[in-house]
Amino acid sequence: MILTAAALLGVVYVGTQHELPDPPFPQYLDTRTGATGALKSPQPMQPCKVEEERRVVRYDGVLGVSLYYAGNAPRTTVILIHGADAETRQMGWIVPYFACNGVNVISYDQRGTGESTGNWLANGPPDRARDVDAIYDAFRGDAHVDPRRIGVWGFSNGGWTAPIVAVDRPLAFMILQSAAAESVEENTLYEVRQAMVSAGHNDADIARAIATWQAVIGAVDGHVAVSTAKKLYAQAKQKTWFNDSLLPIFPIQTGFTEPALSGWRRYVTYDPAATLVKVQTPTLALYGRRDTKVDTRHDVPILVADFRTAGMRDLTVHWFADAGHAMKVTANGFDNARPVRYTRGYPEVMLDWLVKRNLVDEKR
Secondary structure (H helix, E strand, O other): OEOEEEOOOOEEEEEEEEEOOOOOEEEEEEOOOOEEEEOOOOOOOOOOOEEEEEEEEEOOOEEEEEEEEOOOOOEEEEEEEOOOOOEEEEEOOHHHHHHOOOOEEEEEOOOOOOOOOOOHHHOOHHHHHHHHHHHHHHHOOOOOEEEEEEEEEEEOOHHHHHHHHHHHOOOOEEEEEOOOOOOHHHHHHHHHHHHHHHOOOOHHHHHHHHHHHHHHHHHHHOOOOHHHHHHHHHHHHOOOOHHHOOHHHOOOOOOOOOOHHHHHHHHHOOOOHHHHOOOOOOEEEEEEOOOOOOOHHHHHHHHHHHHHHHOOOOEEEEEEOOEOOOOEEOOOOOOOOOOOEEOOOOOHHHHHHHHHOOOOOOOO
């Protein structure tokens, strides 16, 4: 059971957050201030009781999944799609936020976490979309789910997965948060460049890091010799800029051998272009102006143009001027501002958008 707690001047949503290898903790959102973090002290409670229906979905092994709901009638339901992290179905305050405002939530254990078998690092966006398709199929007939009003919410890497599901299944809506519209390779190189600029490295060092990444990705894809990639990687590892280049996330000892190689290939070679031009699902796309993980100036026009090509008639792009990738207030996209808080208007904009499309009877 998950509760929302009424604070003195607003509402506090509390839900368990669990991202491995860290232990789970009660994560809160104070809607009055946007403050978020681990709940450290009890709050005066006016509970919204959220029920949980746990299931095992058998597809390519096992997926551990839960349906969260706060009423018995069939309702609009959103499937939460993970970003690039080892996160379980316990996704924090966003679960009670939706459930207590008229939208059921389906969340699942990322592959290799909780009850789900497999390894999320060994999957690309199409593989992850097949998982969501299987979850959609398993819950479409549930008594608490209105089969005509099922949608998806995809954050970051989930923004590559969600549009594939929108093509595969008759979704009522799609919410994209900080979603890229360029290839995984292009996005990776953008992140590397931003991280190194922020750390103060010069153009020559950035170019070397980019060249090393291109060699690694090329070796994964099979058109660059593995020996070349390993040599450049070994040279990079000796440089002062190595830790800021994001290269440490690639497992050089195992990344070029199976089964890791196939998983990395499915991931780093993915390009969403062919999918985006097929999506007609009503979509809300949220972006922070200070995002350093997605090249929003480049990607958002691509997203809009591709959806226009697809014939999408309902697209809303909403910008938050002071937000970074995770919709939290930031000065430059990298700093850890204190106190930590979400940008004003998030996440209310999501519910308002759903209400205007008659997907939620009314927001509490």
